[in-house]
Amino acid sequence: MEFGLQFYKKETLKKGKFLVQPGQYIRDFYFMKKGCVTFYTIEEGITRVMEFYTDGSFFTDLYPYIEEIPSESYLKVTEDSIVYVISKSDALKVFDHSHALERFGRLSMQKAFINNFQRINRIKNLSNQERYLQLLEKRPSLFQRVPQYLIASYLGLTPVGLSKIRKRLSKQ
Amino acid sequence: MEFGLQFYKKETLKKGKFLVQPGQYIRDFYFMKKGCVTFYTIEEGITRVMEFYTDGSFFTDLYPYIEEIPSESYLKVTEDSIVYVISKSDALKVFDHSHALERFGRLSMQKAFINNFQRINRIKNLSNQERYLQLLEKRPSLFQRVPQYLIASYLGLTPVGLSKIRKRLSKQ
DNA sequence: CATATTTATTAAACCAGTTTAATTAGAATC
DNA sequence: GATTCTAATTAAACTGGTTTAATAAATATG
Structure with missing residues (x-):
């Protein structure tokens, strides 16, 4: 069990639910026990995948969480999930109370x-093809749980672009 | 004065000095008081600029600092600088002693x-031209203190590519 | 000041992606 | 099982970069 998780509340989330939508204030911090949540940003009307949070990761929409401003993003449950949730005020209480948890x-x-x-390093130093191959190697389960066009978006490609890369690779 | 800086040691650094070179262990954490240090990574023999640390930022080569493994990067003084330095062991002592500084x-x-x-958001959602313009707007002084080919590298471009963008912009 | 060196621009050929649109494949629903 | 809908592939034209090489501009050095 991850350190400090005893202060969180367990919740189950159904696929398709939005944990966060643009305009919302973010009061909670999450730990993904089992499942998948996708983080989308919107820029000039275009929605892009920024991250997939899967088993074992802490997450929230951190910037609006900290600044207490409305979110400009989506956090969408991509797969039935079990998460642990703690409110910002509870988290602060825990930190006030425990130097050890503050350190954690x-x-x-x-x-x-x-x-x-x-990740920035990879983006800057690797080709899209290399980043695709690396993702395939490091997080193979993503390709089972998430449609390819979302992975394309995560890699900064169009679905067409990713398809081309896959074709190029299959011909070698 | 930044919080906690009283535990740091002041140092002046001459332009051209390497704070970190590949193979070195990283024992120190820095605060840039005045000047500029450039962070380079090497990938497949190609050196790229990852970050410019200028006035007011904390920095080190964090991954090898934490993991206590040899660095694979350079940290080069790009401009005569004044930094504040604290060793990892001293930093830990300070954190042990002060919950407030741990929180900081x-x-x-x-x-x-x-x-x-x-930054990942920008890389994914903006064109190179937009990122150039944004850098020009947000950190104009960089363009005075750092040669253009390093800025090109930082933006993930070749010098030729950046030059083309500048030309395209000047013709509007 | 003249020269050498470094940095920035330009040109030309090239390439890895894009966009748009059509087609095919796969999944969900009646 | 046929139909509908969503996702993935393919093709064709295009674009914003790349590479290489030459040139020009700026900076440092004897």
């Missing part, structure tokens, strides 16, 4: 930061 | 995480 929070943030930094 | 550390990490997340 800091280290978790550090880990999340590194993940993102390495 | 957590919140700083949170901020850094969000910055990176939004």
Whole structure:
């Protein structure tokens, strides 16, 4: 069991539910026990997949959560899921009360930061084909649980583009 | 003065110095008081600019710092700089001793995480031209202190590519 | 100041993606 | 099982970058 999870509330989420929609304020922090939630951003009317949160990850729409401003994103349940939820005020109480959990929070943030930094690294240093292959290798289960056009979006491609890459690869 | 900086040691760095080179272990955490340090990664022999750390930012090569493995990157002083330095062991002592500073550390990490997340957002949702214009708007001083080919690298372009974008823009 | 070196631009050929539209394949529903 | 709907592939034209190489501009050095 992840450290500190005893302060969270367990919830089950049905596929298709929106955890967050644009305009909403974000009061909760989540831990994905089992399932999948997809994070979408909207920019100039275009919706893109930014992240898939699967088993074992902490998540929320962090920027509006922290700044207490309305979200500009979606968080959509892509698969029936079990999550643990804690409100921001409860989380703060826990942190106030426990230096150890505050440290755990800091280290978790550090880990999340590194993940993102390495992702930027990949985006900048690898071709789309290489990033597709790497995703296939590192998170093979995604390809079972999520349609390909969402993965294309996550990789920053159109469905057509990803299809071309797959074809190119199959001919080798 | 940034919170906690009293535990750091002030240092001046000459342009051209490497703060970190591939193979080195990273024992220190930095705060840039005044100046500029450039973070480079190497991937398949190709060196790319990942970040410019300028006035007011905390930085180090975080992944090898945390994991205590050799760095695969460069951190090069791009401009005579004044930084504040704290060793990892000293930082940990400070955190052990002060819940408030531990919290400051957590919140700083949170901020850094969000910055990176939004950067991924920009990379995915904006064209190179838009990202160039945004950089020009948000960090205009970079263009005074750093040569254009490094900015091209930072934007994920070749010098030729950036030059084309600039030309395209000047003809409007 | 003249020269050497580094940085930025331009040109030409090329390529990995895009867009749009048509087609095929697969899943869900009656 | 036939129909409808959604997802994936293919084709064709296009585009914003790349690479390589030459040139021009800016900067540093003797």
